[in-house]
Amino acid sequence: MNHGFETLAIHAGQEPDPHTGAVVPPIYAVSTYKQDGVGGLRSGYEYSRSANPTRTALEEALAAVEGGVRGLAFASGLAAEDTLIRTVCRPGDHVLIPDDAYGGTYRLFAKVLERWGLAYEPVPMGDLDAVRAAVRDTTKVIWVETPTNPLLTVADIAALAGIAHEAGALLVVDNTFASPYLQQPLALGADVVVHSTTKYIGGHSDVVGGALIVRSTELGERLAYHQNAMGAVAGPFDAWLVLRGLKTLAVRMERHCDNAERVVEMLRAHPRVTQVLYPGLPGHPGHEVAAKQMRRFGGMVSFRVAGGEEEAVEICGRTRLFTLGESLGGVESLIEHPGRMTHASAAGSPLEVPSDLIRLSVGIETIDDLLADLAQALG
Numbered sequence: 097m098n099h100g101f102e103t104l105a106i107h108a109g110q111e112p113d114p115h116t117g118a119v120v121p122p123i124y125a126v127s128t129y130k131q132d133g134v135g136g137l138r139s140g141y142e143y144s145r146s147a148n149p150t151r152t153a154l155e156e157a158l159a160a161v162e163g164g165v166r167g168l169a170f171a172s173g174l175a176a177e178d179t180l181i182r183t184v185c186r187p188g189d190h191v192l193i194p195d196d197a198y199g200g201t202y203r204l205f206a207k208v209l210e211r212w213g214l215a216y217e218p219v220p221m222g223d224l225d226a227v228r229a230a231v232r233d234t235t236k237v238i239w240v241e242t243p244t245n246p247l248l249t250v251a252d253i254a255a256l257a258g259i260a261h262e263a264g265a266l267l268v269v270d271n272t273f274a275s276p277y278l279q280q281p282l283a284l285g286a287d288v289v290v291h292s293t294t295k296y297i298g299g300h301s302d303v304v305g306g307a308l309i310v311r312s313t314e315l316g317e318r319l320a321y322h323q324n325a326m327g328a329v330a331g332p333f334d335a336w337l338v339l340r341g342l343k344t345l346a347v348r349m350e351r352h353c354d355n356a357e358r359v360v361e362m363l364r365a366h367p368r369v370t371q372v373l374y375p376g377l378p379g380h381p382g383h384e385v386a387a388k389q390m391r392r393f394g395g396m397v398s399f400r401v402a403g404g405e406e407e408a409v410e411i412c413g414r415t416r417l418f419t420l421g422e423s424l425g426g427v428e429s430l431i432e433h434p435g436r437m438t439h440a441s442a443a444g445s446p447l448e449v450p451s452d453l454i455r456l457s458v459g460i461e462t463i464d465d466l467l468a469d470l471a472q473a474l475g
């Protein structure tokens with residue numbers, strides 16, 4: 097389909113049901129399928145670990161909105177990551193990861209995959225010379241997040257794709273923070289896009305899910321084989337919720353960006369705030385790259401406060417509309433202290449975050465209400 101983003105999000109993989117005309121793909125709560133004679137499968141469905149029609153609808157829609165040839169839906173973002181790495185790597189291989197990777201991604205490499213025999217190395221992905229210098233003969237994957245969590249650093253996807261391909265490695269981009277509406281890594285040269293669909297794509301804080309999207313049919317086949325062989329698939333109800341979220345992604349992202357820009361403006365003028373981290377700010381070190389590869393700059397904002405860790409923790413406890421909680425990307429605004437919450441497991445590692453840092457997931461509530469809440473919490 098040669099359609100725009102919003103049209104694809106609403107229609108790709110989602111033809112009305114041929115039997116009933118149901119406009120939305122039904123939740124196929126089913127494990128097995130009647131065969132018309134031995135091996136006579138209807139539309140290829142055999143067993144729901146291998147494929148389920150609700151999941152297929154989501155997978156086709158995800159492939160379409162990322163401009164890939166194949167999408168695969170998993171039980172969580174980390175399940176998608178694990179399946180990907182154990183499909184494309186083997187013990188003895190080496191992987192470069194961002195030095196401020198999502199905490200769970202870091203933990204997967206450091207605590208699970210390293211024991212399985214995979215070497216990993218945290219690298220500042222914004223520094224292309226450092227990335228080139230870290231590549232080894234055994235490097236199979238360069239793993240990138242942009243913007244990162246929670247420091248919102250930016251990496252140049254096209255340049256990193258060049259480095260990866262020269263080395264015979266794959267470029268994997270975790271596109272969770274930007275969402276496919278704001279950034280399309282496959283078009284910039286990436287080989288695989290990873291999502292925690294729990295976040296912006298699901299968009300309503302009501303489901304945990306993950307996805308992989310690829311632009312090579314051959315890699316898509318291998319991943320589908322492993323998705324079935326390893327079994328961490330998205331269930332039909334979860335797939336349905338993520339698909340419903342995807343339909344409104346474009347309008348939600350526009351409002352997330354509008355609100356985040358207003359929050360950034362307010363924080364920058366506030367005397368208790370020492371630094372605002374947002375790729376949309378011209379002074380942000382990744383601003384030019386972000387402007388080149390992103391449609392807008394997203395709904396995540398981090399900032400540091402004058403009173404250090406103590407004040408940061410107090411502010412997180414004082415907001416009324418911004419809910420204190422982990423995760424991000426839902427319609428409701430969230431606030432958190434990464435040092436003690438999402439990134440507590442990175443303490444003492446190269447991925448430790450500043451203790452005076454607060455992270456906001458700016459939701460789509462009325463902006464004046466959000467600004468008033470932050471103002472009272474900051475004092």
Ligand SMILES: *Cc1c(COP(=O)(O)O)cnc(C)c1O
Pocket residue numbers: 172173174175198200201241245270272273291292293294295304305306
């Ligand atoms: C949440 C998140 C993940 C992990 O996804 P889950 O759905 O929680 O397993 C991976 N990457 C990023 C950037 C995330 O924010």
